Every structure is written in C-alpha cells, then in structure tokens.
Amino acid sequence: MARTSHSSKHTLKLTGSLRARVVEPTPLSAARAREQLKELASNLWWTWNETAQRAFAAVDPVLWDATKHSPLEMLERVQESTLAAACLEPGFRLVLADALAHRTQSLTAHSWYSRQAKLPKNLSVAYFCSEYAIHESMQQYSGGLGVLAGDHLKSASDLGVPLTAVGLLYEHGYYQQQFATDGTTRVLYPRIRRETMPILDTGHRVQCPIGDSTVHAKVWKATVGRVALYLLDANLAENTPEDRLLTEGLYKGEPALRMRQQVLLGVGGSIALRTVGVHATVYHLNEGHAAFAAIERCAQFVEGGASKANSMERVRASTAFTTHTPVPAGHDRYSVDDVWTALRPTLERAKMTHADLAALGRENPSDEAEPLCMTVLCLRLAAKVNGVAKLHGEVSRAMWTAAYGVKSAAKVPIFSITNGVHLPTWMHPLARDFWRSAAGFDPLAPEPKAPGWKKVRVVDRAEFWAMRSALRAQLVAFVRGRLARAVARRGASAFAMDAALSTLNPDALTIGFARRFATYKRAHLLMRDLERLTALVSNEKRPVQFLYAGKAHPRDAGGQELAQQIHAIAETPLFRGKIVLLEEYDMEVGRALVSGCDVWLNTPLRPHEASGTSGMKVPLHGGINCSISDGWWPESFDGTNGWTIGDARELPREARDEADAKSLYQLLEKSIVPEFYARGRDGLPMKWIDRALASAATVSPVFSAHRMVAEYCTKSYS
Ligand SMILES: *Cc1c(COP(=O)(O)O)cnc(C)c1O
Numbered sequence: 260m261a262r263t264s265h266s267s268k269h270t271l272k273l274t275g276s277l278r279a280r281v282v283e284p285t286p287l288s289a290a291r292a293r294e295q296l297k298e299l300a301s302n303l304w305w306t307w308n309e310t311a312q313r314a315f316a317a318v319d320p321v322l323w324d325a326t327k328h329s330p331l332e333m334l335e336r337v338q339e340s341t342l343a344a345a346c347l348e349p350g351f352r353l354v355l356a357d358a359l360a361h362r363t364q365s366l367t368a369h370s371w372y373s374r375q376a377k378l379p380k381n382l383s384v385a386y387f388c389s390e391y392a393i394h395e396s397m398q399q400y401s402g403g404l405g406v407l408a409g410d411h412l413k414s415a416s417d418l419g420v421p422l423t424a425v426g427l428l429y430e431h432g433y434y435q436q437q438f439a440t441d442g443t444t445r446v447l448y449p450r451i452r453r454e455t456m457p458i459l460d461t462g463h464r465v466q467c468p469i470g471d472s473t474v475h476a477k478v479w480k481a482t483v484g485r486v487a488l489y490l491l492d493a494n495l496a497e498n499t500p501e502d503r504l505l506t507e508g509l510y511k512g513e514p515a516l517r518m519r520q521q522v523l524l525g526v527g528g529s530i531a532l533r534t535v536g537v538h539a540t541v542y543h544l545n546e547g548h549a550a551f552a553a554i555e556r557c558a559q560f561v562e563g564g565a566s567k568a569n570s571m572e573r574v575r576a577s578t579a580f581t582t583h584t585p586v587p588a589g590h591d592r593y594s595v596d597d598v599w600t601a602l603r604p605t606l607e608r609a610k611m612t613h614a615d616l617a618a619l620g621r622e623n624p625s626d627e628a629e630p631l632c633m634t635v636l637c638l639r640l641a642a643k644v645n646g647v648a649k650l651h652g653e654v655s656r657a658m659w660t661a662a663y664g665v666k667s668a669a670k671v672p673i674f675s676i677t678n679g680v681h682l683p684t685w686m687h688p689l690a691r692d693f694w695r696s697a698a699g700f701d702p703l704a705p706e707p708k709a710p711g712w713k714k715v716r717v718v719d720r721a722e723f724w725a726m727r728s729a730l731r732a733q734l735v736a737f738v739r740g741r742l743a744r745a746v747a748r749r750g751a752s753a754f755a756m757d758a759a760l761s762t763l764n765p766d767a768l769t770i771g772f773a774r775r776f777a778t779y780k781r782a783h784l785l786m787r788d789l790e791r792l793t794a795l796v797s798n799e800k801r802p803v804q805f806l807y808a809g810k811a812h813p814r815d816a817g818g819q820e821l822a823q824q825i826h827a828i829a830e831t832p833l834f835r836g837k838i839v840l841l842e843e844y845d846m847e848v849g850r851a852l853v854s855g856c857d858v859w860l861n862t863p864l865r866p867h868e869a870s871g872t873s874g875m876k877v878p879l880h881g882g883i884n885c886s887i888s889d890g891w892w893p894e895s896f897d898g899t900n901g902w903t904i905g906d907a908r909e910l911p912r913e914a915r916d917e918a919d920a921k922s923l924y925q926l927l928e929k930s931i932v933p934e935f936y937a938r939g940r941d942g943l944p945m946k947w948i949d950r951a952l953a954s955a956a957t958v959s960p961v962f963s964a965h966r967m968v969a970e971y972c973t974k975s976y977s
Contacts, residue, residue, distance in 0.1 A: 287352050289343040292318075293334060295355055300330035300457050302482045304362055306394040307413055307683040311358040317351045318342060327847070329396035332455040366485055370419020371706055372972070379977050384422040385532055385539035386411065387549035389524055390433075390509060391426050393483060395847040397456060398432030398449075399490075401509050401812075402775050403872060404583060406846070407647075408545055410681035410872075411971075414964035416484025417683070417705040420972060423537045425528035425549075427520065428458070428479050428490035430507045436810045437842055440749060442826030444811065444819050448508065457481065458490065463534045465491070467527035468604035469519050474502045476523065478531045489535060491527050510812070518593045519601055521633070525551030526605050533559070541976045543579045544641065547591055547633030551602060553578055553640035558608035567610045571640065579975040580641035582634055582673070583869050585654045586779070592630040595620060622662040635662050643975045646675045647870040648891045654866050676974060677891055678870040679967035682959070685876040687854040689733075693718075693726045702879070702959070707969030709960035716952045723952070724943050727857070727881050732765040734855020738806065738839060739763065745842055762836040767802035768935045770885075771856030771877075773844055776811040776818040779867040783821060785860070786828055787920040795927055796837040801936045803927075806856065808841040808848050849873065854880045858931060861886035862923070864915065865907060878958035881951045885926060887919065891962060900953040902926050 287295075296315065305311035315330045316323045319337050326332040345351045372378065388408040392400035400406065408424075415422040430450065437445040463478040475498055476491040493505040504516065505523050512520070529552045532539060542552060553574050560570035584590055595617045599606070606616060618624040619639045620631030638644055638659060646652035652675030656668040663671050683703045694702045697718040700711025742759035763769075774780050785805070786792060795803050807825055811818025822840075829838045841848055853859070853876035861874050861884065868890035875891065877884060884901040886892040896903050904926060905919040934947045960966070 285352075287346045287355075289339060289346055292342060292346050292355065295359060296330060296334055299355070299358055299362070300334070301459075302362065302366075302484065303393050303457060304366065304416070304482075304484045305330065305358070307681065308358070308361065308365070309688050310354060310361050314351070314355040314358045317348070317354060318345050326455075327396045328394070329455055331457060332396070332452075335455060365705075366416075368705075370417075370485075371969070372419040372421070375972070377977075378972055379540070381540060382421050382972075382976060383537065383539045384415075384420065384541045384543055384976055385529075385537065386415075386422055386424040386543045386545060387524065387528055387552055388424070388426055388545040389521075389548040391424070391488060392846060393481070393488075395845045398435075398451065398845070399426070399429055399509070401433040402810075404546055406849075407678055407872060410679070410684060410964040411545070411968060412483045412486045412488060413681045413684060414679075414968040416486045417681075418707065418965060418968055419485065420968055420976075422486050423532065423539065424483070424486060424488040425524070425532060426488065426490050427506050427524055428492040429509050430492075430494050433509045434810070434813055435843060437745070437748075438822075438826055438840070442823040442830070444822055446813050461489070461535060463531070465527055465530045465534055467491075467523055467530060469502070469522045469526075470601045470603070472499065472502055474498060474505060474523060474527065476506075476527050476531070478535060480535075487537075489528075489531055491523060491531060493523060514591075514593065515597070517591070518597065521548050521591070522551050522601050522605075525549045525553070526555040526602070528552060529555040529559070539577075541577055541579060542574075543581070543971070543975070544637055545581050546583050547580075547637050550633045550636040550640070551605070553636070554602060554605050554609055554611070557611070557640075558605050561609050567615075570609065574640055575642050578637075578641040579643040579645075579971070580637040581645050581647065581676075582637070582655055583647055584634070585646075585651055585658070585866055585869050587658060591633040593633075595631045598631050622659075634659075638662055644673045645975060646673060648677045649675050649894050650866055650890065651675060651869045674974065676967060676970045677894060677962065678872050678875075679962045679964040680872050680875045680879075681964040682879060685850060685853060686879045687730060687850070689726060689729055690854065690880045693722070697722055705965065707963075707965045709963065709965075712956050712960040715955050718952065720943050720945065720948050721941065723881060723948060727951070728766070730855045730880055731769055731857065732855075734769065734806075734851050735763045735765040737851040737855070738841065741841055741843075741848075742839070758836070762839060763804055764802055767804050768858070768932060769804055769806065769856050770858040770860055770931075771806045771808075771852045772860040772862075773806075773808040773841075773849060773852050774861075774871075774873060775844075776809045776821045777815065778817045778821060779864045781862045781864060781916065781919075782807065782809060783824055784862040784916065784920050784923060786825070787916065788924060789828075791924045791928075793833055795924075795932065796834060798932075801932050803837070803932055805838045805860075806841065806852060807839065808844040808852060810844050849876070853877050853882070856882050857935065858882065859884050859886075860923075861889075861892065862904065862919065863887055863889050864912070865889040872962075875958060875962040878951075878954040881955055883951055883954045884958075885923075885931065895958055895962065897953075897957060899950060900957045901950070902930060 299311055319341050322333050390400040390405035392405035392409040412424055431448040435447040458479045458481045461478045461480050465476050467474045475495050476493045479490045481488040494503045505520050556574045557570040560573050599613050620636045621629045646655040655673045656671040660668050698714040739760050746755050746759045811822050825840050829840045859874050859877040871890040874884045887904050888907050905922040
C-alpha cells in the first residue's frame with residue numbers, strides 16, 4: 260500500500276528520552292495496551308504528534324490505513340491476537356510509553372503565552388467556527404476555513420493561549436467524492452459513527468430557541484491538546500424531524516436551513532459555553548456564520564441588568580471578527596424578516612426591535628429592500644475586524660466603506676492578520692528530520708518566531724535533493740495506490756490496474772494543483788492551450804507531470820463541470836499518466852501532495868482568493884510556489900523564492916484568463932522546466948535548489964499558524 264500517513268512508513272527513530280532508557284520496558288498486556296491507546300486517542304494531540312501516530316500504526320499498519328487513521332475505529336476492529344502480538348514487540352511498548360510521556364510533558368510545559376508579561380493574564384477566548392479540520396478521520400470540514408480553524412486550535416494549544424472553541428457536530432461530515440468512468444461526480448455521505456470519534460458526551464444539554472421551536476442540543480467535547488472544542492448535536496429524539504436536520508451535514512441545505520444552523524451555532528453555542536462554565540473575555544467569530552452569538556450575548560447582558568445600548572457596547576468591546584470573503588456574493592445574506600422570525604426570542608431578550616435588527620445587519624439601514632448580511636452584523640458588533648492577508652485587508656476596506664459610513668477606504672478600521680499553517684500538522688517527518696539534522700534547528704518549536712529557518716539556505720545540496728526525491732517518490736507511490744483503489748472499485752481489468760500501478764515518474768518534475776473546484780480558482784487555466792500543454796508533457800528528455808485534486812461544492816454545477824473537464828483531459832491518451840486527477844481531497848491527500856510536489860500551482864482570479872494556505876505547506880518540504888499575485892503570495896514573493904504568474908493589471912475576465920494562461924505557459928517553458936533539468940555534473944539542479952531553499956527560508960517562518968495566533972493575541976484579543 261502507498262504511503263498514507265506520516266507515520267506508517269517511517270522507521271522507528273529513538274528520541275532523546277528513549278535513548279536514555281537502557282532497561283527493557285515492562286511487559287504489557289493486550290488489555291492494558293488497549294486502555295493506554297484509548298487514553299492516547301482521547302486527546303487529539305495525537306493528530307499532530309508523530310510519536311503517537313506511530314504507536315497506533317504499530318498495532319496494525321494495514322488496519323490503521325484502512326480506517327483513515329482513526330484510532331478508535333482501529334481498536335474496535337483489531338483482532339485481540341494482533342494486539343497481543345504487538346505487545347510482544349519492545350519497539351511498540353517503547354513508542355507507546357514514549358508517546359504518553361511526551362504528551363504529558365508537552366501539555367504541561369511552560370508555554371509561550373505564560374511568558375508574555377504584556378498579554379492579559381485573565382484572557383479567555385471563545386472561538387466560533389462552523390467547521391473544524393483536525394484530522395482526516397474526522398470529516399467535519401469542507402476546506403480552507405476548517406483547515407484554518409483546526410490549525411488555529413492546535414497552535415493555540417502549542418503556545419498555551421487560553422482558548423475554548425465552539426462548533427457543530429455533523430452527523431455525516433462533508434461528502435466524499437468519486438468519479439464515475441465518464442467523469443461525473445458521485446457524492447457519498449458516509450455516516451459518522453459517534454463511537455469511533457474521540458469525543459466525550461459532557462452530559463450537558465442546551466435549549467436553543469429558533470423561531471417557535473426550542474431546539475435541544477447535546478454538548479460534546481473534543482480535546483485538542485490544551486484546548487477544549489465543544490460541539491453541538493441536534494440529532495436528538497426530543498427534536499422535531501426538521502430540527503434534527505440542523506446538524507445533519509455541512510453546507511448542504513437551502514438558505515433557510517443554513518440560517519437556522521447559524522442560529523444554533525451562534526445562539527446555541529454561546530448558551531453552551533455558559534452551561535459548561537466557560538466565561539470568555541473575548542469572542543472570536545471566525546467568518547460571519549456565528550454572527551448571532553453577538554445577539555445572544557447582548558441578551559445575556561440585558562438580563563444581567565444592562566441597558567440595550569450598554570449591552571451592545573460591551574459585546575462590541577469584547578468581540579473580534581475575521582472575514583474571509585473578498586467577493587460580495589460570497590457573504591451570507593438573509594431577508595431581515597426571516598432572521599427576525601428565527602431569532603425573535605433572543606432579540607426580545609436583548610430588547611431589540613425589528614428596526615434594531617435591520618440597522619445592525621444592513622449596509623444602509625434605511626434601504627428597506629436590503630437583506631441582512633451576516634458580515635455587516637459582525638462589523639457592527641465587533642471592535643476588532645481583520646482580513647486574512649494584506650491584500651484581502653485592502654479589498655475588505657474598499658468593500659465595506661459604505662457599511663462604515665465613511666468617505667474613503669483608508670478610514671475603514673479593518674486590519675489584516677495573514678493566515679498561517681500549523682507546521683507539526685503539515686510537515687512530513689522526513690522534512691522535519693532533514694531540517695533538524697542538516698540545519699540544526701527544531702522547525703516544530705512551539706514559538707511564534709522561528710529564526711532557525713535562516714540556516715536552511717546553506718544546507719548540503721546533495722542531501723537536500725535526496726530528501727526531495729524521497730518525498731516525490733512517496734507521493735508517486737501514494738497516488739498509484741489511490742488510483743489502483745479507484746480502478747478496483749470500477750471493476751476494471753488487470754491491464755487498467757497495471758497502468759494505475761505504473762503511472763507517473765518518480766523522477767519527473769511534479770506540479771500540483773489541489774483546491775476546491777470553485778470556478779474563480781481556474782483549475783483549467785493550464786488547459787487553455789492544449790497544444791502548448793502537449794508540448795510540455797510529451798518532452799521525453801524533460802518530463803513534466805501534473806497532479807490535480809479537489810472537490811466541487813455539491814451544489815456548484817460550474818465547479819462540477821470543471822472537475823469533469825479535467826477528468827476528460829486526464830483520460831485522453833495524450834495526457835494519460837501525465838495529468839492525473841485524484842478522487843478525494845482531504846487532509847491526507849493534502850499532506851501527500853504538499854510534501855511531494857516540486858511546484859505548487861495557484862491560479863485564482865485576483866483578488867478572489869482571500870489568502871489560501873495550501874501554498875504555505877509546500878516550502879516546508881522544499882517545494883516552490885508558482886502563483887497569481889493574490890491572497891498571501893504578494894506578501895511573500897521576493898523575486899527569488901518562487902514564480903508569480905501574470906501581473907496585477909485590471910482586465911476584463913476573458914482577457915485576464917488569456918493573459919494569465921500565456922504567462923503561465925511562458926514561465927513553465929522558459930523558467931520552470933529548464934531550471935529543474937539544468938543539472939550539474941553532480942546531477943543536481945543548483946539554481947532550482949537555491950530557489951527552493953529561498954522558498955523554505957522565507958515562507959516557513961512567516962506563514963505559520965504559531966505566528967498567526969500570536970498576532971491574534973497582540974492585535975485582536977488584548
Ligand atoms: C490546506 C488545505 C486547504 C486550504 O488550502 P487553499 O490553498 O485555501 O485551497 C483546503 N483543503 C485541504 C485538504 C488542505 O489541506
């Protein structure tokens with residue numbers, strides 16, 4: 260089987276604490292091992308600590324892969340004799356003991372936050388988001404927003420930032436994608452079994468009024484290192500069938516259902532926090548979905564004796580809001596009357612009238628025709644508002660000038676905190692070990708500043724190239740395994756299986772594109788001129804291969820058509836094996852792609868990409884970005900650490916596509932391919948390696964979630 264996790268193929272490398280232990284660990288019974296593994300699974304700390312993953316993988320590597328790396332599902336299915344056999348292995352006993360010891364040590368360590376004299380000692384952040392991507396075994400996310408939220412929680416844990424998160428627990432998470440032989444998308448919703456999720460029933464219930472209905476929700480708790488994540492579940496017998504659908508799935512329903520889900524998240528979530536005894540000093544609303552939390556908090560202040568005006572002032576002073584959408588149409592909007600109906604019990608407790616609600620949710624309160632916008636509601640009820648990249652901050656200030664009633668965008672008080680990625684989640688252990696030994700620093704240190712990355716420019720070129728080649732080979736093996744599985748599912752012939760297992764070339768320049776198939780991301784930009792593309796991929800001396808992965812929103816016909824087009828091109832004999840489209844795109848596929856690809860392609864229509872984070876994961880492994888000047892990329896690009904496609908001129912859509920595609924082909928033909936294959940006598944592409952190391956040295960220390968969370972602490976939470 261192909262590499263499917265960071266851990267399964269990795270040989271056991273003894274860490275410092277293990278090496279010191281001379282004596283054999285004591286014998287371990289299968290029952291005791293099961294208990295300890297369950298204990299290790301109970302805190303999602305294991306999702307970003309490789310020692311723990313290695314302990315699970317060692318029990319039954321095949322089952323570990325087959326369960327999508329779900330410890331509880333694996334423990335449920337593993338044969339008792341297999342577990343007993345594992346217990347006889349000293350390596351397993353050591354790694355399990357080490358994982359538990361390492362966890363205790365890292366969760367009790369003196370943290371970065373506790374050393375910050377200038378940051379408030381009594382801080383307690385309540386973080387709201389509609390989705391969390393913690394691990395591929397918990398399909399509670401659809402894409403970038405969830406990945407960002409998951410990374411935020413993990414960094415908050417590593418840095419010791421006092422934070423509690425709130426979300427919804429979806430009965431079946433986001434869909435799984437399969438392609439039929441003709442490229443049409445098949446959408447599957449595997450039901451998630453609670454017993455196999457590392458979550459705890461807190462025993463608490465909340466009652467959330469939505470319109471005339473009182474929705475009951477169970478409060479579950481997931482532990483993410485030092486951070487608690489509370490998840491509301493409305494699939495209870497005491498709810499009406501309609502209300503039970505509130506936590507059925509992620510972004511599935513009609514706008515009316517979506518709006519009611521958002522009432523549950525905001526209002527129910529705030530009630531849940533109070534119920535479990537969390538008294539937050541700051542509420543961080545990550546995207547507009549949780550805007551109604553602010554209304555519930557107003558109601559709580561009014562019930563505590565505050566006036567309506569004072570309650571709003573207090574809510575404002577303690578609310579931070581992050582907007583993620585640079586496109587006006589991307590913001591949730593509902594009719595004021597519909598929101599009034601759904602939120603009336605809460606609004607009445609807050610002593611708010613229909614006119615108050617309209618004034619809070621409309622850009623122009625006196626425009627009777629204007630719907631309520633969740634983002635505007637957040638702008639009005641949050642003192643701190645930020646975009647997720649510098650460019651996105653600019654775009655947001657221009658977009659919301661009218662809402663703030665000011666004359667120029669410069670007067671709009673929206674700042675920016677650029678997104679980052681959680682390095683321990685995304686960095687392949689091979690890369691981590693390489694930087695540790697070759698550059699002599701710990702790239703996973705729980706600190707916002709990472710000065711060690713400066714040293715990577717001078718690592719041994721040959722060793723670096725060996726690491727890159729190993730990662731690329733692992734990716735090729737992973738893709739072959741995935742393709743073989745899809746072929747087997749379609750009942751295809753031995754010939755097709757053979758083709759799947761020999762597709763791709765582990766030594767060829769490998770270019771990746773993985774993201775949601777939303778039309779603005781222009782996955783097909785590379786396919787505008789098939790002749791030029793053919794010339795690129797059919798040069799035997801300088802082979803180039805492209806990997807695609809992504810999902811379209813199940814309701815986005817345009818996105819699905821895009822996936823089908825790419826599928827069709829990948830299936831034509833000319834491109835077969837050189838352009839490959841993977842079926843799924845989840846955290847596991849994401850990890851494999853960002854570690855193995857040499858170049859990461861990003862082709863959004865500027866400025867539609869608020870930030871994007873997948874490109875930040877690539878330089879951690881010595882890969883290089885080739886991107887439109889959009890989202891985070893203009894902040895990072897310095898002329899030496901990657902490639903920028905096109906320019907920032909404003910052009911009509913068709914002309915823009917044409918100009919950007921031309922620029923992309925030119926970069927590939929004139930720079931990217933020649934540089935990759937310009938080998939010295941030692942077989943190394945020196946110019947390429949310089950660029951790759953510049954990319955690692957400049958991107959990795961800056962675009963990390965540790966830096967991002969620290970910035971939230973100083974700019975937004977205090
Ligand atoms: C990193 C990641 C994302 C976000 O990346 P974008 O560049 O914003 O598309 C989405 N999905 C998965 C699975 C990821 O790993």
